[in-house]
Amino acid sequence: MNSIASIxxxxxxxxCGGIITYKFRALGTILRVLGYMLTSLSIPFSNLFxxxxxxxxxxxxxxxxxxxxxxxxxxxxSASLVLLSDLFxxxxxxxxxxxxxxxxxxxxxxxxxxxxxxxxxDYVVKGDTVALYAAVKYLLFSxxxxxIALFIILAxxxxxxxxxxxxxxxTPDLSNPVILAIVIVGFFxxxxxxxxxxxxPDAHSIAPAPASALLSGLMVKMxxxxxxxxSFYSIDKSLAVSLMLFSSFLTVVYGALxxxxxxxxxxxxxxxxxxxxxxxxxTLALYILSTDRVFVEAAILYTIAHALYKxxxxxxxxxxxxxxxxxxxxxxxxxxxxxxxxxxxxxTTVLTILGMPPSTGFIAKVFLFTAISKYLDKSWIYLxxxxxxxxxxxxxxxxxxxxLRSHYRENTKLEDVEAFRSNREILSLQHYVFTSSLSxxxxxxxxxxxxxxxxxxxxxxxxxxxxxxxxxxLLIVLSVTIYLIIRSSGKGxxxxxx
Amino acid sequence: xxxxNPIHGVMRFIQLFLLLSTITxxxxxxxxxxxxxxxxxxxxxxxxxxxxxxxxxIGAVIVTALSVLVLLTLFYSTHLYYDIIEYTAxxxxxxxxxxALYNSWKQNYYRRRTKVADFEAVTLFYVVISSAWVxxxxxxxxxxxxxxxxxxxxxxxxxxxxxxxxxxxLNPFIKFGGLSNILSILVKIYNTTSLKFSQGIKGFCKxxxxxxxxxxxxxxxxxxxxxxxxxxxxxxxxxxxxxxxxRFHTISLAIERFQYIMEHTFVLLLFLASIFVxxxxxxxxxxxxx
Numbered sequence: 001m002n003s004i005a006s007i008x009x010x011x012x013x014x015x016c017g018g019i020i021t022y023k024f025r026a027l028g029t030i031l032r033v034l035g036y037m038l039t040s041l042s043i044p045f046s047n048l049f050x051x052x053x054x055x056x057x058x059x060x061x062x063x064x065x066x067x068x069x070x071x072x073x074x075x076x077x078s079a080s081l082v083l084l085s086d087l088f089x090x091x092x093x094x095x096x097x098x099x100x101x102x103x104x105x106x107x108x109x110x111x112x113x114x115x116x117x118x119x120x121x122d123y124v125v126k127g128d129t130v131a132l133y134a135a136v137k138y139l140l141f142s143x144x145x146x147x148i149a150l151f152i153i154l155a156x157x158x159x160x161x162x163x164x165x166x167x168x169x170x171t172p173d174l175s176n177p178v179i180l181a182i183v184i185v186g187f188f189x190x191x192x193x194x195x196x197x198x199x200x201p202d203a204h205s206i207a208p209a210p211a212s213a214l215l216s217g218l219m220v221k222m223x224x225x226x227x228x229x230x231s232f233y234s235i236d237k238s239l240a241v242s243l244m245l246f247s248s249f250l251t252v253v254y255g256a257l258x259x260x261x262x263x264x265x266x267x268x269x270x271x272x273x274x275x276x277x278x279x280x281x282x283t284l285a286l287y288i289l290s291t292d293r294v295f296v297e298a299a300i301l302y303t304i305a306h307a308l309y310k311x312x313x314x315x316x317x318x319x320x321x322x323x324x325x326x327x328x329x330x331x332x333x334x335x336x337x338x339x340x341x342x343x344x345x346x347x348t349t350v351l352t353i354l355g356m357p358p359s360t361g362f363i364a365k366v367f368l369f370t371a372i373s374k375y376l377d378k379s380w381i382y383l384x385x386x387x388x389x390x391x392x393x394x395x396x397x398x399x400x401x402x403x404l405r406s407h408y409r410e411n412t413k414l415e416d417v418e419a420f421r422s423n424r425e426i427l428s429l430q431h432y433v434f435t436s437s438l439s440x441x442x443x444x445x446x447x448x449x450x451x452x453x454x455x456x457x458x459x460x461x462x463x464x465x466x467x468x469x470x471x472x473x474l475l476i477v478l479s480v481t482i483y484l485i486i487r488s489s490g491k492g493x494x495x496x497x498x
Numbered sequence: 499x500x501x502x503n504p505i506h507g508v509m510r511f512i513q514l515f516l517l518l519s520t521i522t523x524x525x526x527x528x529x530x531x532x533x534x535x536x537x538x539x540x541x542x543x544x545x546x547x548x549x550x551x552x553x554x555x556i557g558a559v560i561v562t563a564l565s566v567l568v569l570l571t572l573f574y575s576t577h578l579y580y581d582i583i584e585y586t587a588x589x590x591x592x593x594x595x596x597x598a599l600y601n602s603w604k605q606n607y608y609r610r611r612t613k614v615a616d617f618e619a620v621t622l623f624y625v626v627i628s629s630a631w632v633x634x635x636x637x638x639x640x641x642x643x644x645x646x647x648x649x650x651x652x653x654x655x656x657x658x659x660x661x662x663x664x665x666x667x668l669n670p671f672i673k674f675g676g677l678s679n680i681l682s683i684l685v686k687i688y689n690t691t692s693l694k695f696s697q698g699i700k701g702f703c704k705x706x707x708x709x710x711x712x713x714x715x716x717x718x719x720x721x722x723x724x725x726x727x728x729x730x731x732x733x734x735x736x737x738x739x740x741x742x743x744x745r746f747h748t749i750s751l752a753i754e755r756f757q758y759i760m761e762h763t764f765v766l767l768l769f770l771a772s773i774f775v776x777x778x779x780x781x782x783x784x785x786x787x788x
Contacts (some may be wrong), residue, residue, distance in 0.1 A: 021567065137761070140764075140765060140768065141761070146769075173748045198757045198760070257750075258750060260746060275741060336505055340505050341504075343505055344505060347505075347508075347552065348512070349514065350552075351545055351549060354545050354548045355542070355545050356542070356545045357499055357519050357523070357538060357541070357542055362538070362541060362542075362545075365541055366534065366538055366541055369541075369570070369574055370537060373574040373575075376574070386575075387571060390567050390574075393567070393570060394566045394567035395563065397548045397551060397559060397562060397563045397566060398556075398559055401551060401552055402556070404552060419559055439680070463532070464538065465523070465533075466526060467523040467534075467538045467539075470519070470523070470526070471522065474518050478511050483646055
């Protein structure tokens with residue numbers, strides 16, 4: 001009863017906040033943020049994957065909440081997007097907290113359905129048929145295959161067991177290779193992995209920016225969660241590992257290469273998502289192969305790092321779209337002159353995913369590579385994964401730099417910086433993006449705190465405590481200095497104006 | 499004092515932060531023989547390389563990405579050959595070479611030798627040496643000795659013997675003017691020796707062109723030809739790079755077209771499959787169940 005109340009009260013707060021936002025934006029936003037923060041009280045400490053996924057949802061929810069209300073008013077003239085995105089996030093939180101299969105299936109379908117409306121949002125509001133096309137593509141290539149996979153598991157489990165036995169303790173008979181392949185391909189489609197990856201670039205680039213942040217940062221991770229659940233069931237391990245590794249290796253390289261070649265900022269981010277989720281999938285495949293928990297820890301930490309990174313990047317893309325009315329990198333390159341804070345936020349976010357300490361990206365990368373290198377002498381598969389992961393890191397440098405070209409580029413001519421700067425309403429979005437870029441450090445602090453409380457298995461994180469704390473102290477000093485620089489810069493500008 | 503653009507200020511501080519983090523983690527790892535901390539230091543060093551690439555051209559970014567790929571693969575392969583000292587030696591030599599190349603290129607790119615760049619280079623060497631030798635029992639002694647040797651070589655010895663030094667040799671291949679410097683030094687050596695030699699055999703030297711003149715001509719031909727060759731190679735390289743990018747875009751477009759066809763085929767198959775299922779259900783209801 002208590003557990004129901006602990007989740008029902010915050011959800012009610014979020015929903016009420018979403019409704020109030022229509023009339024009183026500030027009050028509504030406060031209620032929503034409070035609701036998301038209260039949800040953290042119901043994080044299940046007994047379950048590492050679900051608990052940390054919930055933590056990520058909350059962190060993303062808090063940072064996206066305020067941005068969404070402002071963005072929705074600026075782009076669509078009303079706060080109608082707020083409630084839809086909140087419902088989407090709540091249903092996703094409920095997916096990760098589901099104890100029984102029936103709950104999981106119900107909330108999974110609900111999330112997918114709201115996701116469909118989020119992608120088709122521009123069609124609903126403005127009649128944009130491209131949005132509808134992307135949404136239908138998502139319906140056909142993401143929703144249907146995943147639902148087939150879920151219903152197969154449900155059918156093999158039995159209706160009564162789906163209500164009474166916890167989802168991890170179920171014993172669906174997935175020994176038939178054809179059925180197993182269908183289920184795996186179903187989850188591939190949700191995680192946007194080859195051969196069902198192509199819906200993602202369209203869907204995530206068409207959806208409104210906050211929705212893309214949630215879709216790309218969190219919803220694709222439901223596919224990863226599906227693979228994680230599969231690891232508990234009796235399956236043909238060699239078939240599952242072969243399928244997962246083959247497809248994910250292809251997608252890692254293909255997604256990263258495509259991202260490096262894109263000119264549209266949102267498509268670039270969307271392709272990088274396919275690459276990242278594929279890398280996480282390959283990590284989970286190694287877990288199925290080795291049964292070493294360190295791979296799950298690496299996968300979940302990488303999931304968190306990617307979700308937070310993608311949330312900030314998509315919020316930034318929304319800002320760029322609103323202020324410049326342009327998404328083509330070749331025609332941009334002046335954002336740093338319009339909004340230096342935005343550029344600083346994006347640079348720090350890019351550095352965090354590349355592994356800057358003490359961010360989640362740093363922990364994730366160390367976990368990932370340590371886990372793989374631990375087994376290098378066992379099989380060539382680990383060596384292949386190490387090579388693919390290294391290629392991924394190398395290519396991620398390329399596409400992130402390409403993305404940063406939208407912020408600054410030498411010889412970019414911009415005569416009318418002041419005209420952009422005068423749009424103060426849009427410029428105010430930069431503060432939300434900056435706050436979002438800092439969320440990764442907050443999550444690291446939370447991880448270090450809860451490590452002692454609920455996750456004794458995070459042994460590697462314990463070993464990393466001393467270096468992490470040192471770099472945290474250094475970062476605090478750095479942040480204070482940055483603040484002083486920005487302040488002194490502001491004063492300087494003010495003096496010049498006078 | 500107001501700073502003109504806060505981004506530059508922030509970026510300088512991020513660089514400093516990355517440098518300090520790298521040193522702190524690596525030193526912690528060296529003192530306590532902690533592999534995870536060493537790994538953390540190495541990771542931070544990789545981010546430092548990536549950070550340097552942020553403000554550079556795409557070509558430079560690709561070079562950085564390739565360097566990172568080699569470094570990561572080598573570093574984590576050490577786990578496979580942990581006890582083999584030859585591998586560790588090869589690993590450290592390749593990493594040092596990559597960092598040296600990279601640093602040398604960067605200094606030429608910016609046309610100045612900044613103290614931060616020097617500090618960064620020394621930090622990267624320190625990370626490589628630490629990561630290579632910490633696994634050995636006398637890790638700390640090795641790290642201290644090698645770091646001292648490398649820093650001494652980098653700061654004191656190499657600038658004085660440019661022709662023999664790795665860094666001196668690397669410069670001319672990156673900057674065209676550098677080649678003439680080396681050749682000038684070579685010609686100087688040649689001239690000095692030839693003059694000294696010619697003093698002893700006067701009769702013979704009167705008959706032929708003075709050796710110093712030959713040297714100058716060789717120098718003239720070599721320098722100009724080499725510069726022309728390097729410029730030609732550079733231009734060719736740029737053309738090849740452009741062709742490669744164009745080809746890549748064509749492939750990318752072809753893949754997207756294939757993807758488009760695949761989507762439509764998939765929809766058609768889904769449609770056919772659903773009709774088939776419907777027909778099957780109808781058949782079952784009408785024929786089999788009766």
